Every structure is written in structure tokens, then in C-alpha cells.
Amino acid sequence: QTKIFEPFFTTKEKGKGTGLGLATVYGIVRQHGGGIRVHSEPGQGATFKIYLPALETTDCLAQKAPAIPAKDLRGDETILLVEDSKMVRDMAKALLKRQGYTVLVAENGTNALSVLKNHDGPVDLLLTDVVMPGMNGKALFDLIRAKYPDMKVLYMSGYMDHEIAHHGVLDEGMQFIQKPFSVLALAAKVRETLHDRGSY
Numbered sequence: 001q002t003k004i005f006e007p008f009f010t011t012k013e014k015g016k017g018t019g020l021g022l023a024t025v026y027g028i029v030r031q032h033g034g035g036i037r038v039h040s041e042p043g044q045g046a047t048f049k050i051y052l053p054a055l056e057t058t059d060c061l062a063q064k065a066p067a068i069p070a071k072d073l074r075g076d077e078t079i080l081l082v083e084d085s086k087m088v089r090d091m092a093k094a095l096l097k098r099q100g101y102t103v104l105v106a107e108n109g110t111n112a113l114s115v116l117k118n119h120d121g122p123v124d125l126l127l128t129d130v131v132m133p134g135m136n137g138k139a140l141f142d143l144i145r146a147k148y149p150d151m152k153v154l155y156m157s158g159y160m161d162h163e164i165a166h167h168g169v170l171d172e173g174m175q176f177i178q179k180p181f182s183v184l185a186l187a188a189k190v191r192e193t194l195h196d197r198g199s200y
Helices: 022-031 086-098 109-117 137-144 161-166 183-195
Strands: 035-041 045-051 078-082 102-106 125-129 152-157 176-178
Touching (some): 078 109, 086 102, 086 125, 086 183, 109 137, 125 137, 137 152, 152 183, 176 183
Parallel strands (some): 078 102, 078 125, 125 152, 152 176
């Protein structure tokens, strides 16, 4: 119980698990200003309690995201999207295509290398999950950087960026977006990363 919300803690054998997934839940709850607690007893099961702040006024509901001109969030670059969750992969692909991008899709690092091998032309951005079975996103980017030296990278994860950096999976300061993300947040972060001269 003391480790249940830790990133990468697993009860499986070494190398066979990437975590219980509860660090992702913890991150989402914390994103919304809440807290989560667990109580468990042998033979009785476990109870998770999630505490979220209550709205004091309906004014919060009227708040909108900053107005960013839609044309500024569009692009015509080619993006390699690597994500092992089909739901997230399909959603991100649909969003990016709607924004004008050419999208190459892969479900893991090995599949991504195969997609690149069969692709003629430039790839401007690698949008990849950080924690995936087999090869993680950082290892994938390190492998393909030699062939695509101008490629930018945007990492995404249900874990918080400082948690991933703390476990040595990702360097501090890398372009990162936490899941779940909104349509606007992803579109804006992709444009920011493509324009960032410091993100490789």
C-alpha cells in the first residue's frame, strides 16, 4: 500500500511490468486539485476514495480556454505517432489529421521503426508515449535521431513529467504533455514543439 501510487512499481517479475497504472490515476486526480486514498484488508478487498474540490460558484463553468486562432494551431508537417493504447492512438490521429498534419501511426517502438523504414520523405515530429512495452519512447527517439537529425520530439504520458524524470526515463526539460489532454492542449503543444529550436 505504501508503494501503490508510485510510478513503475509493479508486483510482476523484473522486466515484465511497467507499473500498476495507479500512478496515472493519481496524476489525473492531482491535476484536478483532488486527492486519493486507499484502504485494504486481507480477504475484504480494497476501497479507493477520491476527493475532488467542490465548485463554490457556477462562474467556473463559464471559463473558457484562452482564445488561440485556429489557423495558428494548424500545420502541414509529418508526425510519427507512437502510442500503445488504441483509444488514445485513434483519438490523437483523428485530431492531428483534422489539423492538417500527415500522420504515421505505430503501436510500439518496434512497429515505429518498421513504419519509418517503409516511409519515403521527412518526418518532422515524433509524438510518443513514454512508457510502452518493450522499447520506451526515449529509447525510440535515440534510435531514430541519426536518420532524422531535424526531427523534434514530444513525449506524452499519464505519469507526471517530474515522476518520469525522477526514475531516469526522461530528461528534465524535454517537451512533454500529460494525459489526459484536451484537443486544444495537444494542438497547441504540437505547434510549440515544432517551433521550439531547443527540442532537438
